Amino acid sequence: MEVLFVFxxxxxxxxxxxxxxxxxxxxxxxxxxxxxxxxxxxxxxxxASFVAVSQILIYAGAIAVLFLFVLMFTDTRTVLGMGTPRxxxxxxxxxxxxxxxxxxxxxxxxxxxxxxxxxSLGVLAAMLFAIFKLPERFGKFGPLVEGEGxxxxxxxPMVQFGSASGITLVTFQDFPLAFEVVSILIxxxxxxxxxxxxxxxxxATEPEPAVATEDE
Amino acid sequence: MLEPKIVFALxxxxxxxxxxxxxxxxxxxxxxxxxxLMLNAANVALVGVARxxxxxxxxxxxxxRAHSGQFFTxxxxxxxxxxxxxxxxxxxxVFRRKHTSAADLATELKH
Numbered sequence: 001m002e003v004l005f006v007f008x009x010x011x012x013x014x015x016x017x018x019x020x021x022x023x024x025x026x027x028x029x030x031x032x033x034x035x036x037x038x039x040x041x042x043x044x045x046x047x048a049s050f051v052a053v054s055q056i057l058i059y060a061g062a063i064a065v066l067f068l069f070v071l072m073f074t075d076t077r078t079v080l081g082m083g084t085p086r087x088x089x090x091x092x093x094x095x096x097x098x099x100x101x102x103x104x105x106x107x108x109x110x111x112x113x114x115x116x117x118x119x120s121l122g123v124l125a126a127m128l129f130a131i132f133k134l135p136e137r138f139g140k141f142g143p144l145v146e147g148e149g150x151x152x153x154x155x156x157p158m159v160q161f162g163s164a165s166g167i168t169l170v171t172f173q174d175f176p177l178a179f180e181v182v183s184i185l186i187x188x189x190x191x192x193x194x195x196x197x198x199x200x201x202x203x204a205t206e207p208e209p210a211v212a213t214e215d216e
Numbered sequence: 217m218l219e220p221k222i223v224f225a226l227x228x229x230x231x232x233x234x235x236x237x238x239x240x241x242x243x244x245x246x247x248x249x250x251x252x253l254m255l256n257a258a259n260v261a262l263v264g265v266a267r268x269x270x271x272x273x274x275x276x277x278x279x280x281r282a283h284s285g286q287f288f289t290x291x292x293x294x295x296x297x298x299x300x301x302x303x304x305x306x307x308x309x310v311f312r313r314k315h316t317s318a319a320d321l322a323t324e325l326k327h
Binding site (some may be wrong): 001002009013014016019020025029033035036039042043045046047048050051054055058059062063065066067069070071073074080092110112113115116117119120121123124127128131132134138139140141142143146147154159161162166167169170171173174175178182185186188189190192193194195196197199 | 218219220221223224225226228229230231232233234235236237239240243244245246248249250252253256260261263264266267268270271272279280281282283284286287289290291292293294295296297298299300301303304305306307308309311312316317
């Protein structure tokens with residue numbers, strides 16, 4: 001289990017780093033998928049098999065496809081790292097000649113941003129310091145125990161920690177309200193997403209006021 | 217040896233990688249992806265704490281409550297999915313108007 005944990009952790013870390021530094025957004029998305037798969041393995045090693053499966057289902061199955069759709073929708077030229085657009089009349093336009101010259105290769109990785117690196121390394125140092133200062137009892141995981149599920153026909157089944165039955169127990173015994181609230185939240189989010197992304201035909205053709213550019 | 221501190225350290229490193237991505241990328245879609253990375257790091261820490269609690273050997277009726285961390289991880293996933301849905305819709309709306317998804321060009325509120 002330790003070997004699997006270390007392997008999955010390294011996969012998750014490499015995927016995350018590649019997601020952040022790669023210039024091509026499609027490659028970034030694929031690295032993010034690798035990172036999520038590694039994280040699912042980490043969940044599995046921590047006896048959270050149901051969470052691991054839902055990680056794969058939700059992130060790899062749903063969210064990644066959504067990201068891919070939007071990447072295809074939006075401008076592939078900034079996505080592929082072929083320069084940034086100019087702003088004309090408060091709209092971004094691309095120079096059609098901005099293709100990379102024949103001899104030069106488009107760089108694979110973006111340049112490191114020193115300020116962002118400084119801030120994130122500082123946050124990392126603070127968090128690692130706090131983890132290092134944790135009390136001694138955080139030094140090891142205790143042994144797992146099986147728990148009792150819901151009685152059915154007078155028989156109380158034993159439930160493994162982290163299985164679907166265990167998650168069901170905690171969802172509907174301890175936190176039913178949170179479950180309902182999340183369903184309302186997702187409903188509102190779906191409505192909002194549809195409303196935001198809907199094409200407003202009257203507004204879309206209307207040109208933007210030119211005042212916005214004069215201020216600059 | 218698998219221990220809670222290592223799990224927390226992994227979560228911290230993943231979180232700071234995501235933070236670097238949020239701070240350094242200019243593309244809105246890549247920014248959201250880095251945000252997902254940060255939420256995922258929080259999930260790792262939550263699952264680690266849930267496993268730690270399950271190994272503490274509490275009372276019998278604590279068994280379902282020891283799953284709290286895992287339940288909360290699922291909640292975070294649901295909220296992240298909702299956030300990504302709305303965020304990507306906003307990106308599509310911005311793209312309709314500005315014909316770009318570069319974050320630095322959405323500056324209407326700056327003036």
